[in-house]
Amino acid sequence: MADIIVVGNGLAGLSASITAAELGAKVILLCQNPPERSQSVMAAGGINAALNTKGQEDSPLQHYEDTIKSGCGLANSDAVKDMTDAAPKIIKKLSQLGVIFSRDDKGNVNLRYFGGQKKMRTAFSKSGIGKQIMCGLSQEVRRLAAKGNITVKENYKLVSLIVDEGICIGGVFQDNITGKLTAITGDALILATGGMNGIFGNTTGSLLSNGSATAVAFRQGVKLANCEMIQYHPTTVEVNGKRMLISEAARGEGGRLFTYRGKEKWYFMEEWFPEQGNLMPRDIVSKSIYQVCNKLKLGISQKNQVYLDISFLTEKEKKTALKEVYQLCQVYLNLDPAKEYIPVYPGIHYFMGGIYVDKGHQSSMEGLYAAGECACQYHGANRLGGNSTLGAIYGGMAAAQSAVAYENSEGLSGENNEAEKIKRRLVCAENEIIKTEAAIASYAIGDIPPREVLKDLRAIMNDSMGIERSEEQLTDGIRRLNVLMVKSKNMGEGVLAETEPLMVENMLFMGKALLLSALERKETRGAHIRRDYPKRDDEHFKKITVASYYSDETIDITFKEVQ
Known part of the structure; x- marks a missing residue:
């Protein structure tokens, strides 16, 4: 039986937990708050699915074509095809879980028009679809938890990944109430922690969905992609x-x-x-x-x-x-x-970029998966309204399926494989906690409040990465951020938690990855609008930007072909 760790309890996290449990895995779901406070509750417009009940001859293929067109050539076509094909079945499953959709006069799930789509394919529940779907999924998680298939741990946030020879085997979490650090290991870990709202501050997203978990993964070598693609x-x-x-x-x-x-x-x-x-x-x-x-x-x-x-x-x-x-x-x-x-x-609303994942939602680090807004998948350079709810639910399902199928032997073999694996995991977990505690202690002598540094970071990001950008703006933003990084070395202990300086430090590097990605994409494509490069350039830039972090604190931006 696979041990799957899921971090985050929005649409993607709940979907991943349910799917993994249905596949027979033992699931531990860690989250900072009850599901009623997740950002997914805020989803207003609807969820896309080509149900074809309006006499418009709609189809999943047309849904796929609209999604690919909107993504301006940067979305994984195979992944998008799988998602749009699965959409009608997802609506049916959600209905079976008790999700209440608005209905038309014939009793069918009602559909409305949404931006970038010529057919009516956005299912809705008045204008509060997030509340309805979250209610249905959270009730199912509670049912599975009562049966012992899922263990839910609230008030926990990710502080560090536990990595054994390049393989993610778990994470170090902080209890938000007691401040205690706890290591939890398993066969695979799925991040479903939302977008990077925290490095901008003034967005439509939840203040709790701050991107700190994505920043943690990035600092530990997990690649990010399309970070410049921010939807206003x-x-x-x-x-x-x-x-x-x-x-x-x-x-x-x-x-x-x-x-x-x-x-x-x-x-x-x-x-x-x-x-x-x-x-x-x-x-x-x-x-x-x-x-x-x-x-x-x-x-x-x-x-x-x-x-x-x-x-x-x-x-x-x-x-x-x-x-x-x-x-x-x-x-x-x-x-x-x-x-x-x-x-x-x-206003800043959604991050198309995030953790670089393949079709099965595996990140660049073995054993680590990502789904929902924290992952770069499905949306390319611009997201269709109604595809975020669909992408989160389907992405959680796909990540769980891949994670459960993943057999993490950690390079061990022989009769004592299981015992040795457990022993090694304990050693790795203990070492990661010691490392984290040492990093926390290093800020004990500092006197600059982390919140002051975070405020400065947000000012830089908002000034540099508006609806339109230019090389001058981006270069100046990088210069200001480099100065802030030097200043941040004197951060003191946080007001809210001892780990707050670590969180802010990680977010500084993630912010720099966004600025560098935007600087290197010298064209206008989708949500990335460059005043100095106003035209789309398929010859050179119909590619994904990939940001890599190295232990010497350097960040490298490369371009990879779209899968």
Whole structure:
């Protein structure tokens, strides 16, 4: 029986845990909070699947083609094909687990239009699909836990991987309540820890999904890919220093973007892109809003914002299909979208890049797998709305299948193989804890608060990696980050945890990997928009950027062919 460690309890982590348990594995699921507080709960718009119930002759092949097109040639075609083929079965399974989808008049799972797709294939539950799916998956995890198939450990965060001769055999975790370090080993470890929101701060993502686990893996030699591909969601609003999402469902239901040109309303998306208008892929809509506000200087009241209009929709459409959008506007903006326009501007929403994995979700380190937003898979240079929920669930399934099939002998053979393996694991675990404790102790004499360094990092990243970038911006960002890295050597102990300085140090290097990746991709492709290289260059850059970290603290960026 395989021992599988899963880190993270969002859609990908729960899906991986359920799949591994169903395959007969013994699963340990570690997470920082209950599933109700994971970022996946925030998913608003829906989940894509070519169910073909709208008389549009939709198919998984067309879903595949739209995904590949949106990814601008950087997505793994075999992996995307498997995901889009599996999508209808995933919807069926979720329904069987009790997930409540909105239904049409015939009782079929209802579908809506979403950006970058000409067919209605986004299944939804009003505008709160994340809550519904997380409820169904978490209930199934609890059922399997009651049977003894899954052990759940809450309030644990990953501090370090345990590696034996290049093979990941577990991790060192910190109890967030007691601060105690605990080593847990197994046959394989699956990271499902979300995106890199923490190095930017002001994103639509959860503050708990900070990317620290990805940074841990990177510092221990795990390769990252496509780090420059950061999706700015076109319609977000500023609420007390935090970006909040106005779901793409608002445009899927017919919402229109406009600004004023003179005294007339100008529906710029409909003029520039008459075929799909407001439902163009997110990178194009975000770039268009950026051009309206920053280049044409036609933002509302000379501010970086345009209007989203859903006032003309019926009462049923606004309060049923867009219930969450409606409530958000009333509660956080003191605005009634039935009578007023919603002021929006793009904000950082999703990281297409992350841990470099193959079709089976194995990382560059044997024994380590990754799924969900922390992994670079399915989305290429730009993600279709509705594909993140699908990619997380399917990715968790694929990672679990690969991890369970993986036979980790750690180079041992003979009659005493199992006993020797356990003995070696204990030694490796003890050594990693000693190493981690020594790293923590090294900050005892420092006097710079880790939060101050993190704040500076976020300022650098936001200044350097906006919707448009240039060599000047990126080079300056790298220079500033190098200075900050020297300053960080004097960090003291963290306020929240002794491991906080380690977390921030890891995130500095991950931030540098993003900046270097963006600098090396000298073209415009998908979400990566270079002012100094405005054209797409397939001859030189229809390739994946791969970031590698070395023990001498250097970072190397290479390009690899798309699989």
